[in-house]
Every structure is written in C-alpha cells, then in structure tokens.
Amino acid sequence: MTQAQDKQVLYTAHDLSKSYPMGEVRVHALRGANLEVYEGELMVILGPSGCGKSTLLNLIGGMDSPTSGTIKLRETEIAHFNERRLTTYRRKHVGFIFQFFNLIPTLTARENVEVATQVCDDPLPVDEMLEMVGLLDRADHFPAQLSGGEQQRVAIARAVAKNPEVILGDEPTGALDYETGKLVLQVLKRVHEESHKTVVIVTHNVAIAEMGDRVVRLRSGDIQEIKVNESPSDPEDLAW
Amino acid sequence: MVGDVLTLKLLRDIRGHWAQYVAVALVVLLGTATFISFQVAHHSLLRTRDQYYAEYSFADFFIHIERAPRAALHEVRAVEGVWRARGRIVKEVPVDVENGDEAIVGRFVSMPRRRNRLVNDIHLVTGSYFPGAAAEEVIVNHSFAEAHGLQVGDTFEATIKEGKQTLRIVGTAMSPEYVYAIRGAEQFAPDPASFAVIFATERFVEDAFEMTNAFNDVVGILRPGARAESVLRRAEARLDPYGVFHSYGREDQLSHSFLEIELEALETSSYVVPMVFLIVAAVVVHVIVHRIVEMQRTQIGLLCALGYSKWQVVRHYAAYALGAGLAGVVPGTLVGLWFAQLLMIEYERWFQFPVLRVHFDPWPVLLAVGLGCGMCILGAVRSSWEVMKLEPAVAIRPQSPQKGRIVHFSAFRFLWERLPLTWRISVRNSLRARARSLFSIFGVAVSMVMLVMATQVTGWFDWIVDYQYRQVDRSDCRVELVAETSPAAALDVAGMPGVRRAEGIFQFGAELRNEWRTKDVAITGFPPDSRLYHVHDMEGRRVRMPPDGLLIPRRLADELNLRPGDVVMMDPYVRDKDERPTRVRGVVEEYLGLNVYADRRYLARTLGVGPTINGLMLQADEGALEPLVSRLSEMPNVSAVTTTRAMLENFVESVADLINVSVFLQTIAAAVIAFAVIYNTASVSISEQERDLACLCSLGYDRGDVARIATNDIMPLGLIGVIVGAPLAYLATLGLARAFETDVFKLPAIFSPEHYFLAAAQALIFLLISRWVSRRRVHRIDIVRRLKTLE
Structure with missing residues (x-):
C-alpha cells in the first residue's frame, strides 16, 4: 500500500489553481497544486483553516471548477466539465461526507441512503450499508432523532452505498465530540478496508493524519509536503 | 448613527429579497388601488348627486x-x-x-x-x-x-x-x-x-x-x-x-x-375587495418576515448582545414590512386615483350628471395608507415578536434542528411506500410547515373564488338575457294603449300585415298588502293560453295563468309573507277602484322586475270592468318588425311602442363592455394573488431547504431534478386550493347573488361546471408560472457554501 509505483493512479491534479472574488479582492485558495490520488488508498489532506484543503476536495469531487490547471479521473479530464457532466460525474463516481452531516431532515436514515442510491447505476444494498455502520436498527429514525455521531454514520453509509470510485470526507469529525469523532473514524476506516474504496479525508486535526496511507500538507493554497505513512494508525489509537 | 446602521441593514435585506418584496407590494398596490378608486368614486358620485339634487330642487315625494x-x-x-x-x-x-x-x-x-x-x-x-x-x-x-x-x-x-x-x-x-x-x-x-x-x-x-x-x-x-x-x-x-x-x-x-343601489354596491365593494388583498398581503409579509427572523436569529442575538433593545429590533423588522406597505401604497394611491377617473368616465355612460368629476378627498387616501401599511406591519410584528421572547444568549446560538415528526401514514402505508423519496420530502415538508401549506391553499382558493366570480358575471349575464328574452318574453314588440279597449283590438292588430301573433294584455300598478306588509308592484294580465309570455315556477316548469288568482314572484311572496292560497289585498292605481281582496295561486320565478301575473279576464272581473286590454304583445314575421313599428306608432290610441330586440341589444351593449373590463381586472387580480402567495411561500420553503437541496446536488441529482423536488408541493397544494376554492366560489357567488338582489332584479343561483373548469385551468396556469419562477431560485443556490455552513 505504500509504494507509489505499485499503485494505479485514480486522480491526477496538475497545476491546479482556484481563486474567487470576495468583495473587491481576489482570494487565491489554491495555487498550482500537483497531486496524484491512488486507487484504494486512504489519503488525509491536512492543513489549517483557510489553507485551501476543502477547495481541493471540492475540485476533486466535482463540486467546483478550477480557475486553471487540470484534474483527470484516470484518463478523463474533469476540470472543465459543464454543469450537466459534473452532475453525472458526482452521481457515478463520488461519495461525499460533510462536517455538518447534511442529512435531509424530512427523510428517515434508510430513506437518506436510498435517496443517494436512486440516482446511481450500480448501488450497494441500503440495509447492508446501514448494518456496516451499525445503524440498521435505527433505519426508520429521522435525523433529528439521531445523535451527531449516528447522523455522520448515516452520511458514511450514504456515501458508500452509491458504490463510488472515491469517498471524500470534509472534516468528518469537525462537528463531533472526541469519543464520537473517533467512533466515526473507526467506521470510516472499516468501510475503507471492507469496500476497498479510495477515501480522501480533509482535516485540520494533525492526529487524524496518522490514520492515512499518505498525508498531504497544505498551507496557503500550496502543497507543502506529501508524506507516505508506512504504518497507518488505527483510529482507536488516535488521541487529540 | 445607530439608526443609520440598522437602516442600511434594512435596505440590504430588502435588496436580498426584492422579488418577494415586489410580490407583496403588488398585492398591497391592488388593495390600495381598489379601496381608493371605489371610495373616491363613491364619494364623488354621492357628492355630485347631493349637489345636483340640492341645486335643482329634486323632489322628496x-x-x-x-x-x-x-x-x-x-x-x-x-x-x-x-x-x-x-x-x-x-x-x-x-x-x-x-x-x-x-x-x-x-x-x-x-x-x-x-x-x-x-x-x-x-x-x-x-x-x-x-x-x-x-x-x-x-x-x-x-x-x-x-x-x-x-x-x-x-x-x-x-x-x-x-x-x-x-x-x-x-x-x-x-x-x-x-x-x-x-x-x-x-x-x-x-x-x-x-x-x-x-x-x-x-x-x-x-x-x-x-x-x-x-x-x-x-x-x-x-x-x-x-x-x-x-x-x-x-x-x-x-x-x-x-x-x-x-x-x-x-x-x-x-x-x-338605481343610483342608490350602485352607491351601496360601490361602498360595500370598497371595503370587502381591498380587505381580501390586504389580508393576503399581511399573511405573505408574515411568512417572509418569519423566515427572515429565523435566518437572522444569530444577528438578532448579536444586536441584543451589542445593547440594542428588543423593541429596536422589532421596530427594525416592522420597518421592513412598512417599506413593503409603502412600496404598494404609494403607487396604489396613484393607480387608485387613475382608476377612480376611469370609473367616473364609465359612470358618465350610465348616469347623467351635469358635471361628474373626481372629488378628491384626503381621508380615503389616509385610510388606505393606514390600512395598507398597518396590515403589513401587523403581519411582521407577529413574526418579529418571537424575538422578544428570546434571551440574547439563546438567540445568538444557531437554532437547534427542527424536531423530526414521524408522520403516521399507516392508513396510507400502501400508497406511502410507493411514493418516490423525492415526493416524501415534499409531503413531509408540507406537513411540517402546515401553516404555510394552508396559506398556499388559501391563496389559491381565493384566486379561484375571484376567477369563478369573474366568469360567473358573464354566466349570469348570458343566462338572464337568454331566460328573460328567449324563454319568458317571446314577443318582438309591445304596444301600450292610451285608453283601455276591447280585446277585439288584438284581433284587429293580428290581422295587420307582418303580424304573426298578437295578444292583448291588461296591466296596471297596484299596492299589494298582507296585514301591515305592503309592496308596489306591476300587475299584468295575459290571455290564459299566452304563447308570447311564459311564466315558470320555481322548478322551471311553465305555469298557466290561473283562472281565479295571482301568480307572484318568490321575492314578493317572501317580502309579503304570502303562500299559494293566501288572500292578499290589492289596491289598484286605477281611478275609482278601491282596495279589494285577491288570492295568491302560485309562486313563480322572476329575475327582472317585480311583476305579478294573472289571467286578464280575472283582473277585469276583480276590478269590476268588462273584458278589457290596455296593451298588446306582438310577434312579427321575419323582417316585418320595422315597418310594423312605424305603422303602430301612427295608430290612434297608441301611447308607446317598444321592441324587445332593441331592449335586448341595448342591454347587451351597455353591459358587455363593463363585464369584459371587470373580468379582465379580476383575472389580473387573481393572478397577482396566486403569484404573490405561491411565489413567496415557495421562496421561503426553498430558502429553508437550501441545504437539503445542495446536498441532493452533491449526491448527483442535477439542478433540474432538485428544482423539481423543491417545488413538488406547489401543484398538489394548488390543486387542493382549487378544490377547496370551488365550493367557496359557489358559496361566494350565492352570497353575491343574494347581496345584489334588489326589488328590480335577482341573480340566478346557476352552477355552470364550465366556469369552474375554466377558472381551475386559469389557476393552474398561474401556478405553473409561479412554479417556473420559483424554480429559478434553486439554480442560484451556492452548493459549496450551503453544505459547509450551519444555518
């Protein structure tokens, strides 16, 4: 899992930049980033608030388009997809996990997973996914009846159920307490191992970086370092 | 300075919701314009009439x-x-x-x-x-x-x-x-x-x-x-x-x-119609401000923490509503005065006054400003009042997520399980925001009522013309004689060239009295087998003239408390004929005029005169009417000749334009109400669901799908509004018919399904347009920002 040359490249980002206007100034969120994401790896993108890590994740996830540069999913250039193609791309290839869970409050846990699988070509069984995150018995509960950790586990089930190429987690523990955060990371790790999906986690929490196969350090829109983690930690052993 | 900053915030808030603001202002504009135009027209007519009467010594008796x-x-x-x-x-x-x-x-x-x-x-x-x-x-x-x-x-x-x-x-x-x-x-x-x-x-x-x-x-x-x-x-x-x-x-x-009837109708309309608009405006403002207050909860907490009093905050939101009120009231006043001018021009066609001009009176304008702004503020205060109940420390924290409500659909489980998930979201949202859903239904129902009433007026018009001039009065012209004469005169006239049929009639005015109740009526005696004038009973069946009594219209029977078989005293306005008893033999339907019918021989007998007629009804051959009218006019003993067709044409001409204009204006008003209600409730609903919709986008739903999901509920709620509106419209038309019922005419309680289908179709078109405009809002949602932040 550690030798780059053994790995198939899933994403290639080349000279990726993103800037956007904020009032009268232009904010450069990402400045010419170069990155490869390998199939089946768990990558952690680490950096302080405002360093451009979420921007990088959104560009990989097709939620946004870069100002310049390219991103390839295998051989397919996705950076300048139009809205319709980006939608199809998100539908088929990406599973998102957000900081604030973003479950639909008017759907039950099961329905929240189903709503994702309904637009996919090859989804995984919904109940199996709920069982995998340990929430099958709470499948008929609404988000407001679930704890934060449970909501995030539903969000993980939702992301995996789409059977995507990549699962992108944007500060998945950011809104959770320490214990719950660890629990969610364990679930994420298990999902990664069982499903062999590529997982990219964005976090500002240095401790979490230890669970990644590779850790990308970002600062002020620049990739400072890409470190290969020879022995990724189990989330159980993490402490912050 | 403090005030200035809040004002700045107010202006920016308004800019952020300008489309919703315009929708409210439009409804207020309509309310104000109708109020001012009707009030000013009423006041101007009344003042002109009183001046005219006084100046030219109009009689009291x-x-x-x-x-x-x-x-x-x-x-x-x-x-x-x-x-x-x-x-x-x-x-x-x-x-x-x-x-x-x-x-x-x-x-x-x-x-x-x-x-x-x-x-x-x-x-x-x-x-x-x-x-x-x-x-x-x-x-x-x-x-x-x-x-x-x-x-x-x-x-x-x-x-x-x-x-x-x-x-x-x-x-x-x-x-x-x-x-x-x-x-x-x-x-x-x-x-x-x-x-x-x-x-x-x-x-x-x-x-x-x-x-x-x-x-x-x-x-x-x-x-x-x-x-x-x-x-x-x-x-x-x-x-x-x-x-x-x-x-x-x-x-x-x-x-x-007649002038009095118009004045009364104008005054009643000047209160009822604008109130409908202003109530709708108040509720729309309430829905919008409620949402703004919800979204700005943390801002409110912050303002309170900075030392603003809650009263200042409430005043801030009330000022937002006042702005919407003023945005409607100011142009509404101008449009109202212009409408009043147009109304005066229309009235000049109907009422002959030496000078009929708009008398500007400040109080309807002041009242309109007060009502328009007042209703908007009322709508806002109710929402912003919730702020008063919050402690700053609580307000400044983001609102905890809405409690999930498990909707028990056990009775409908079969259907529910087959309902697509995207529809389940809509159904649950509608059930969660019940007040808003009810308001959407109410708005569409009001719109439906207005649309049905607009077409109903045309229906009434066509119906009365058909009933009175094709089913009841089948004559082509009427002749009034100077002096009473023998029924044989009818035979003479029947023999004139071009006359297909002639029937002698005997008519006079009389006072009917039942104990202390009295009423002036016109009594007409027909031949018992009249073919030119068909009287119908309440079930629409033709009634023959009874040989020994009167047929009276239902309105008269009610007013004099009479039933078939009752004795009623008749005081004929005929020289040397005193009050005498007659008997009611039947109650009949009558829409135009207040006429009592009888066999003319019975009337002659009752008055103690021999067989007599003082008028004729004629049916002419095709194309023979005009020469016949001029020949009849030249005949001795003829005091007046009137043609039914001329009366019908005049009736159609005078009313058709007026009805077309009123139908057009009512349709516009119904459209504005439907749009203002649907667009605003949909906007608020979309704003509440922004995060869910962004989430669906992230899952791979395209914007079109998401826009559809966001506005799924518009058509079903609208349809319920149409269904609820239909019986309300029927009741409203009955009420209107009753309200406009006078001695002179009555409106039929007709139910024409085609009017309801037409109104429903129009309402659905308004809904589709509102939905289309609302969907555009979904395309403006910033997915990344919505998913990254808490509300």
Whole structure:
C-alpha cells in the first residue's frame, strides 16, 4: 500500500489553481497544486483553516471548477466539465461526507441512503450499508432523532452505498465530540478496508493524519509536503 | 448613527429579497388601488348627486293622479310638512326621429314659462329655456339628443291624439329625476335612443292632451324633519277625489333607487375587495418576515448582545414590512386615483350628471395608507415578536434542528411506500410547515373564488338575457294603449300585415298588502293560453295563468309573507277602484322586475270592468318588425311602442363592455394573488431547504431534478386550493347573488361546471408560472457554501 509505483493512479491534479472574488479582492485558495490520488488508498489532506484543503476536495469531487490547471479521473479530464457532466460525474463516481452531516431532515436514515442510491447505476444494498455502520436498527429514525455521531454514520453509509470510485470526507469529525469523532473514524476506516474504496479525508486535526496511507500538507493554497505513512494508525489509537 | 446602521441593514435585506418584496407590494398596490378608486368614486358620485339634487330642487315625494284641477294643488301645499309642490302633466307618446327606425317612447313633462325655484328643475346643456313664443318649442334630455345626433333647431315628430306633431328643439337638458334615465324598472339599463324626456311648456302640453288648467303629477319638497310617509298619506287623502294612482317618496323614485343601489354596491365593494388583498398581503409579509427572523436569529442575538433593545429590533423588522406597505401604497394611491377617473368616465355612460368629476378627498387616501401599511406591519410584528421572547444568549446560538415528526401514514402505508423519496420530502415538508401549506391553499382558493366570480358575471349575464328574452318574453314588440279597449283590438292588430301573433294584455300598478306588509308592484294580465309570455315556477316548469288568482314572484311572496292560497289585498292605481281582496295561486320565478301575473279576464272581473286590454304583445314575421313599428306608432290610441330586440341589444351593449373590463381586472387580480402567495411561500420553503437541496446536488441529482423536488408541493397544494376554492366560489357567488338582489332584479343561483373548469385551468396556469419562477431560485443556490455552513 505504500509504494507509489505499485499503485494505479485514480486522480491526477496538475497545476491546479482556484481563486474567487470576495468583495473587491481576489482570494487565491489554491495555487498550482500537483497531486496524484491512488486507487484504494486512504489519503488525509491536512492543513489549517483557510489553507485551501476543502477547495481541493471540492475540485476533486466535482463540486467546483478550477480557475486553471487540470484534474483527470484516470484518463478523463474533469476540470472543465459543464454543469450537466459534473452532475453525472458526482452521481457515478463520488461519495461525499460533510462536517455538518447534511442529512435531509424530512427523510428517515434508510430513506437518506436510498435517496443517494436512486440516482446511481450500480448501488450497494441500503440495509447492508446501514448494518456496516451499525445503524440498521435505527433505519426508520429521522435525523433529528439521531445523535451527531449516528447522523455522520448515516452520511458514511450514504456515501458508500452509491458504490463510488472515491469517498471524500470534509472534516468528518469537525462537528463531533472526541469519543464520537473517533467512533466515526473507526467506521470510516472499516468501510475503507471492507469496500476497498479510495477515501480522501480533509482535516485540520494533525492526529487524524496518522490514520492515512499518505498525508498531504497544505498551507496557503500550496502543497507543502506529501508524506507516505508506512504504518497507518488505527483510529482507536488516535488521541487529540 | 445607530439608526443609520440598522437602516442600511434594512435596505440590504430588502435588496436580498426584492422579488418577494415586489410580490407583496403588488398585492398591497391592488388593495390600495381598489379601496381608493371605489371610495373616491363613491364619494364623488354621492357628492355630485347631493349637489345636483340640492341645486335643482329634486323632489322628496311624487304623486301620480289621473287628473286634478290646478286649484287642487293648494290642497297638497296645505298638507303639514310640505314645503314646496309643483303640479305637472306627464304623458307618454310614440316619437319619430328622422332616419330613426327604432320604436321611441317620448315622455312629455310640462314646465312653467317662468322658472322660479322650480321643484325638479332642469339643467340646460345646450340652447335656452323656451326663448320664443312658439308652442312647439321643446327641450329634450341631452342623452336622447346625443343618441340621435339632434341639436338645437332640429325637429322631430310625436304622435299626439292621432296626429303627428312636429316639435322643435330649443335646448337639451339634464334632470335630477332622470340621472339614470330609464322608462320603467323592467328596462334595467338606460337606452337613450329609445326613450326621450320632452320638457314642453305647460300651455303646449295642456292643449295637446286636453288638460287645460289641470295636472296629473305632483312633485314636492318636504319641510325639514317632515316624514314622506305621513305627508303622502295626507296628500293622497286630499287628492283622492281626483284618482290617485300611485305615490311614493324619493327612495322609491326609479332613477334615485338605481343610483342608490350602485352607491351601496360601490361602498360595500370598497371595503370587502381591498380587505381580501390586504389580508393576503399581511399573511405573505408574515411568512417572509418569519423566515427572515429565523435566518437572522444569530444577528438578532448579536444586536441584543451589542445593547440594542428588543423593541429596536422589532421596530427594525416592522420597518421592513412598512417599506413593503409603502412600496404598494404609494403607487396604489396613484393607480387608485387613475382608476377612480376611469370609473367616473364609465359612470358618465350610465348616469347623467351635469358635471361628474373626481372629488378628491384626503381621508380615503389616509385610510388606505393606514390600512395598507398597518396590515403589513401587523403581519411582521407577529413574526418579529418571537424575538422578544428570546434571551440574547439563546438567540445568538444557531437554532437547534427542527424536531423530526414521524408522520403516521399507516392508513396510507400502501400508497406511502410507493411514493418516490423525492415526493416524501415534499409531503413531509408540507406537513411540517402546515401553516404555510394552508396559506398556499388559501391563496389559491381565493384566486379561484375571484376567477369563478369573474366568469360567473358573464354566466349570469348570458343566462338572464337568454331566460328573460328567449324563454319568458317571446314577443318582438309591445304596444301600450292610451285608453283601455276591447280585446277585439288584438284581433284587429293580428290581422295587420307582418303580424304573426298578437295578444292583448291588461296591466296596471297596484299596492299589494298582507296585514301591515305592503309592496308596489306591476300587475299584468295575459290571455290564459299566452304563447308570447311564459311564466315558470320555481322548478322551471311553465305555469298557466290561473283562472281565479295571482301568480307572484318568490321575492314578493317572501317580502309579503304570502303562500299559494293566501288572500292578499290589492289596491289598484286605477281611478275609482278601491282596495279589494285577491288570492295568491302560485309562486313563480322572476329575475327582472317585480311583476305579478294573472289571467286578464280575472283582473277585469276583480276590478269590476268588462273584458278589457290596455296593451298588446306582438310577434312579427321575419323582417316585418320595422315597418310594423312605424305603422303602430301612427295608430290612434297608441301611447308607446317598444321592441324587445332593441331592449335586448341595448342591454347587451351597455353591459358587455363593463363585464369584459371587470373580468379582465379580476383575472389580473387573481393572478397577482396566486403569484404573490405561491411565489413567496415557495421562496421561503426553498430558502429553508437550501441545504437539503445542495446536498441532493452533491449526491448527483442535477439542478433540474432538485428544482423539481423543491417545488413538488406547489401543484398538489394548488390543486387542493382549487378544490377547496370551488365550493367557496359557489358559496361566494350565492352570497353575491343574494347581496345584489334588489326589488328590480335577482341573480340566478346557476352552477355552470364550465366556469369552474375554466377558472381551475386559469389557476393552474398561474401556478405553473409561479412554479417556473420559483424554480429559478434553486439554480442560484451556492452548493459549496450551503453544505459547509450551519444555518
């Protein structure tokens, strides 16, 4: 899992930049980033608030388009997809996990997973996914009846159920307490191992970086370092 | 400074919700405009009428008699409570105008040579008041002259006592007695071309009708505080030897009563219609401000933490609503005044006033501003008041997520499980925001009611025209005779070329009395087997004239508390005929006029006269009507010829334009209400769901799908609104029909499914447009930002 040359490249980002206007100034969120994401790896993108890590994740996830540069999913250039193609791309290839869970409050846990699988070509069984995150018995509960950790586990089930190429987690523990955060990371790790999906986690929490196969350090829109983690930690052993 | 910052925030908030703001302002605009236009029109009509009546001494009471010597006028003047009284001669004759082919009835009204403090004086529009010595000088009512293009110096002919008399116009005038210039209540709409009021000198009229030193009509003014009823009773007693036909106070005078009906309708509408708009505006403001307060909860907490008082915060949101109110009220006032001007122009077609102009009065405007802004503030205060209940520390924290509500659909589980997830989101959202869903339904229902009522007016119109002039009255023309004659005259007329059928009728005015309840009515006797006039019972079946009693309309039966078989006292306005008992034999349906029907032989028997007729109904051969009318007009003993078709055409012409305009305006108003309600509730709902919708986008749903999901509920809720609106519309039309029911006409309680389908189709089109506009909001959602932040 550690030798780059053994790995198939899933994403290639080349000279990726993103800037956007904020009032009268232009904010450069990402400045010419170069990155490869390998199939089946768990990558952690680490950096302080405002360093451009979420921007990088959104560009990989097709939620946004870069100002310049390219991103390839295998051989397919996705950076300048139009809205319709980006939608199809998100539908088929990406599973998102957000900081604030973003479950639909008017759907039950099961329905929240189903709503994702309904637009996919090859989804995984919904109940199996709920069982995998340990929430099958709470499948008929609404988000407001679930704890934060449970909501995030539903969000993980939702992301995996789409059977995507990549699962992108944007500060998945950011809104959770320490214990719950660890629990969610364990679930994420298990999902990664069982499903062999590529997982990219964005976090500002240095401790979490230890669970990644590779850790990308970002600062002020620049990739400072890409470190290969020879022995990724189990989330159980993490402490912050 | 503090105020300035909040004002700045206010302006920015408004900019952020400008489309919703415009929608509210539009509804307020409509409410204000209708209120001001109706109020100003009502006030202007009322003021013009009162000034006109006062300036031209419009009479307080009217007495029609057969013939009294001039000296008898002193008897009337001597009655306590009478201030001034004038004896006149009023007679009707057929009139001929060059190049005119329709039947015209001319009503002579005698005028004294000297015009000194005249009761029922006239306002000269052109010409002068009998300038020469020639007897044939006449002044005609201005609308008649205009209808025929007649001017001072022109002549026309009247058939008086078997001979044609040429009359020369020396002036055209208006009279307070003929503001609504119709000949009889059954005419409904003024037809200036077929009805002439001819003011002629006393000398001329006396000579022409052999009424030297006599009069047959009294008009008088009461002293302050005197009651018309008691004055009339005493005056009638004194004039009794001269044959009193009929007497009544100003409120029963034909023109005055029609004007009064219009004024009442205008005043009622000026309150009811704008209130509907303003209530809708208040609720829309409430929905919007509620959402803004929810979204700005943390800002409110922050303002309180910074030291702003809660009252200042509430005032801030009230000012937001006040802005919406003012944005509607200011243009609404201008549009209202413009509408009032248009209404006045429309009224000039119907009511003859010397000058009819908008009298600007500040209080309706002030009231409109107060109402328009007040309702908006009321809507806002209710929402922003919730802020008052919050402690700053609580407010500044983001609101905890809404409690999930498990919707028990066990009864519908089968359906529920087959409902797509995207629809489950919509159904649960609608159920969660129940008040807002109900408001959407209410808005569409109100819109539906307005649409049905708009088309209903056309329906009523078509229905009454068809009923009255095709099913009931099947004659082509009516002839009124100067004196009663034998029914054999009908046979003579039937033998004239071009006459297909002629039926003699016997008609007179009478007072019907049941104990203390009385009513003035027109009684018409038909041949028992009349083919030209079909009376129908309440179930719509044709009723034959009973041999021994009266058929009375339902409204009269209710008013006099009469049922078939009851005895009713009849006091005929016929000389030397006192009150006598008759019997009610049936209750019939009647929409235009207040007519009592009987077998003409029964009426003659009851009055103690031999077989007699005083009018004819005719059916003419195709194309034979015009020559027939002119031949009939020239016949001796004919006082008036009227053609049903002319009456029908006039009716259709006068009302059709008005109805088209009103249907158009009501449709616009219904569209604005539907749009304002649906667009605003949808906007608020989308704003609440922004994060869910962004989440669906992230899952790979495209924007179109998401927009559809966000607005899924519009059509079902709208459909419920249409379904709820339909019976409400039916009740409203019944209420409207009842509200506008007068002695003179009644609106049928008809239910035409096509009107409801049309209204539903229109409402659905409004909904589709609102949905389309609302969906555009979804495309503006910033997915990344919404998913990254808490509300």
